[in-house]
Amino acid sequence: MKLAVVCANGKAGKLIVKEALGRGLDVTAVVRGENRTEATQVIQKDLFDLTAGDLRGFDVVVDAFGAWTEDTLPQHSTSLKHLCDILSGTDTRLLVVGGAGSLYVNPEHTAQVMDGPDFPEAFKPLARAQGKALQELRQRGDVKWTFISPAGDFQAEGERTGSYILGGEELTLNEKGESVISYADYAIALVDEALSGNHIQQRISVVRR
Numbered sequence: 001m002k003l004a005v006v007c008a009n010g011k012a013g014k015l016i017v018k019e020a021l022g023r024g025l026d027v028t029a030v031v032r033g034e035n036r037t038e039a040t041q042v043i044q045k046d047l048f049d050l051t052a053g054d055l056r057g058f059d060v061v062v063d064a065f066g067a068w069t070e071d072t073l074p075q076h077s078t079s080l081k082h083l084c085d086i087l088s089g090t091d092t093r094l095l096v097v098g099g100a101g102s103l104y105v106n107p108e109h110t111a112q113v114m115d116g117p118d119f120p121e122a123f124k125p126l127a128r129a130q131g132k133a134l135q136e137l138r139q140r141g142d143v144k145w146t147f148i149s150p151a152g153d154f155q156a157e158g159e160r161t162g163s164y165i166l167g168g169e170e171l172t173l174n175e176k177g178e179s180v181i182s183y184a185d186y187a188i189a190l191v192d193e194a195l196s197g198n199h200i201q202q203r204i205s206v207v208r209r
């Protein structure tokens with residue numbers, strides 16, 4: 001399987017590259033600057049400059065884009081639209097590293113994590129931007145996408161336990177009542193989905209077992 005990780009130099013991107021390489025996949029890191037991943041195959045290009053030709057031949061493209069400042073938050077939508085446009089109508093699957101704020105907390109799917117009274121005010125702009133990007137992605141019937149939300153507590157330096165619980169649109173808690181997952185375990189779940197392709201045009205979520 002040929003897999004490209006866009007924005008591979010980020011914390012999530014580097015661990016996804018590492019996990020995929022460890023499974024024996026053919027991995028290409030797509031980076032804007034110097035490659036800081038373990039991948040030896042590299043496309044050095046800004047995400048917004050990528051063309052359909054750049055991504056032709058890959059079975060899976062992973063979108064590990066991240067933006068956190070007020071002026072760059074809209075790029076969650078514009079970057080995803082660009083990737084969708086250049087993958088439109090192809091068999092290449094697009095796996096998106098999403099957020100937890102847009103997960104639902106009721107069966108009716110009318111309330112989201114970001115709406116809760118305990119959700120940190122500082123993270124609301126990011127959650128709204130990622131939620132908007134997801135809503136726009138849901139309209140793309142021309143792309144084989146999967147949006148993968150982490151647990152509420154997404155730990156960059158958390159340990160790799162090697163196990164996780166797969167959830168859907170609603171916030172899932174483990175047996176301890178926790179919503180937590182490490183970047184390393186998230187990478188396991190994402191590569192599992194890359195290999196299986198079981199959730200095309202769906203949002204799924206993962207939490208530590």
